[in-house]
Amino acid sequence: MKKKWKISLAIVVALVLGAGAYLAYILKFKEYDVADEEVAEIVENPYEIELPDGSKLVIDEDGKVSEQNTNNEVDAGDENEGEATSGSTTTQKDSTAGITPPKSNADKTNSNEAKKPSKPSNTDKKLTVADVKGKYEPVFRQLEAQADTKINSLIGRAKKEYSDKKANGESISYGYFYNKYMGAATSLESSTDAVFYGVIEAVEAELVANGYNKSYAKSFIDEYEATKKSRRDGILKKVVGRS
16 A cells, blocks of 8 residues: 555656646746747836936846936037137236226135135035935836836736737747746846946945945835835736736
8 A cells, every 4th residue: 555655656756847847838848939029128128216316227228327417419509609709808807908907896805705715505504314315215106117118018018919829819828928028127127227227226325425325225226125025026917817
């Protein structure tokens, strides 16, 4: 009796292991033709996040994060204007060489003002941890909104393909859907991570600049990672209409 029981148990274990190995092969190792221009466009569409100082974090299709200063064009214009003014001033100086202008009251006023000690600017005021984190809350909301748009577009594309195959009487391969859309979701997650941690670096730098430990930014990280896991777990369920 014991021998039969052991044989039965061995068969069950072998079946479970075999099923697990086959499932792993279907989901992880079997190759599928998953090329899709629409999916690629969703994943590769770059993030563009505006930071509190007005500069922008942009991630390109290669996953590289760069910071763009939105004032570059204005600065260039100011520089040109400065050059024109400088040229005009030089001409005026040449035409008035040898003439000593009379001192005005404005000159005296400026001299007196220069002797007065400068008052500390409000911009030099030390920020609290709450102030720093509050500045970046809208930035993280921007990122979340853009990530949600991308994920919803990806899910919408997957649902349409699933429905079309079902309506046409085609066989539904869960391995195909898993590889195609989880692969796309993983790529999207990587680019989202790159932007998120780029913003985190900015938060940490501002915390340190105000005399605080950068560990105060960890609450942002914990919330992001929890949300990311929840999204990842729900993608396939949404694709096949189980939620």
